[in-house]
Amino acid sequence: MLTVSEVTKSYGGKVLFDNVTTSFDPGRRYGLTGANGAGKSTFMKILAGILDPDNGSISRPPRSRLSVLHQDHYRHEDDRIRDVVIMGNRRLWDALVEKEGLLASGEMDDEVGMRLGDIESTIAEEDGYEAEVEAERLLQGLGIPAALHEEPLKALSGGMRLRVLLAQALFGSPDILLLDEPTNHLDLESIHWLERFLLDFKGVLIVISHDRHFLNEVCTHTADVDFENIIVYPGGYDEMMKQKIQWRISAEKGNASKQKKISELREFIQRFGANAKKASQAQSRRRAIAKIELVDLKRSNIQRPFIRFEPKVQSGKLVLTVDRLNKGFEHPVLKDISITLTRGDKVAVIGPNGIGKSTLLKCLAGVYQPDRGKIMLGHEVSCGYMPQDHEDVITKTTGMTAFQWLYQWNPKATVEEIRGLLGRMLFPSEDADKPVAALSGGETVRLLLAKLTLTGDNLLLLDEPTNHLDLESIRALTEALQRFEGTLLIVSHDHALITEVATHVLELKGEKGFDLFPGNYEEYLDKTGG
DSSP: OEEEEEEEEEETTEEEEEEEEEEEOTTOEEEEEOOTTSSHHHHHHHHHTSSOOSEEEEEOOTTOOEEEOOOOGGGGTTSBHHHHHHTTSHHHHHHHHHHHHHHHHOOOOHHHHHHHHHHHHHHHHTTGGGHHHHHHHHHHHTTOOGGGTTSBGGGSOHHHHHHHHHHHHHTTOOSEEEEESTTTTOOHHHHHHHHHHHHTOOSEEEEEOSOHHHHHHHOSEEEEEETTEEEEEESOHHHHHHHHHHHHHHHHHHHHHHHHHHHHHHHHHHHHTTOGGGHHHHHHHHHHHHHOOOOOOOOOSOOOOOOOOOOSSOOOSEEEEEEEEEEESSSEEEEEEEEEEETTOEEEEEOSTTSSHHHHHHHHHTSSOOSEEEEEEOTTOOEEEEOSOTHHHHGGGTTOBHHHHHHTTOTTSOHHHHHHHHHHTTOOTTGGGSBGGGOOHHHHHHHHHHHHHHHTOSEEEEESTTTTOOHHHHHHHHHHHHHOOSEEEEEOOOHHHHHHHOSEEEEEOGGGOEEEEESOHHHHHHHHTO
């Protein structure tokens, strides 16, 4: 059990959570949720012992092993990938290193022999003789092929290195597992593998994720950071939201009823308080008022942007024709892609990382020229593109404020219209004048989405648009894409979003070409056995 006792933490005068007392039990899997800035990562760091609370304490059973998903892949860049995973069990790794050092020394007196015996006992206790097999199983499940396991970590890209660090956190059956955004940089296949792995986890799991489907699939409980408190609800994210909304509505109705009662009692006191014959009745009502307790309904941290994509012009029925599209760099990436999209089609582009999903969207958006093949847009088609690498769009405008950057896309708009749009995308008036270079990841994504609502394109090409968004913003985006009356191609690892939005699934297969499946993502999984 991981126990939190009277923990308080503030930053810059803002109270994140106040006097929180709760516990996390073995065999339960907790999703840690809350709006951006609510304090989820801060609370996770307090649980991990990386950060101290202002007040209160964290306790866990002695000799329990805590494992945390680290993000610093440069720390291990010269180590073998398989070894980086085994380092997740520090006691085992230290024993293996010491054993190797003693054997390499060539000394074998009684003292060394006894020490080797102790080390062998430690290795056995930590299942060390199966360590390499377990490490390789984790790596392959997360999409790191066996041919790379002997390579140094620096041989991998940044996103793939973080997969290795995730395998490190999962290694060795820790008693307490803390994962902050473990699905970042994972493709859908790897996310599904991780879901299955965590469903079998026996210890305490606490996970932060902006993937609603992942939380609903994995979590038995949800710890919600809101109202300067952390409240644990049974069930996944959707179940938590239902309970939270029901409790809020009930509490507001209860407060309204109590306020009405207080008003009636005060009215009697005001009318008859000075009447000697009714003085005792007035005093009785004063005591009744004192006994009425209102629920302290603090303001929620949750905010939801208002997103609406409305095409300025309706396209023709035939929107996009791609004929035998080929694109490669040092080696072929896209091979003979041929698709035809009509107005209203919404296509989820899927496939493992590196298969060419972003390359396809860049070709369609005109960022890349294809090596061979044709891309033809239909009548009155206008294309709005959101890249995965936001720096490609934002950093070229250093010095601009958020208002100035958005205004450039429609100079005919009024100041009030631009500021109103920014407000609906959760930019308060002062943040509208913030330099784009100073925007957070979530603010940058919301600004890019605001641009697409302003330009009114009827063909949207969205590459991982949920990156950096919190759960409520992702829900708002999902609903906006469901209502969108144009045509959509979207790359996303958010299972819930593509299930609820896509009418087709385009699976890229590299050298094997592609498949275009008519139907939503769940239907695709049923047909393919995914």
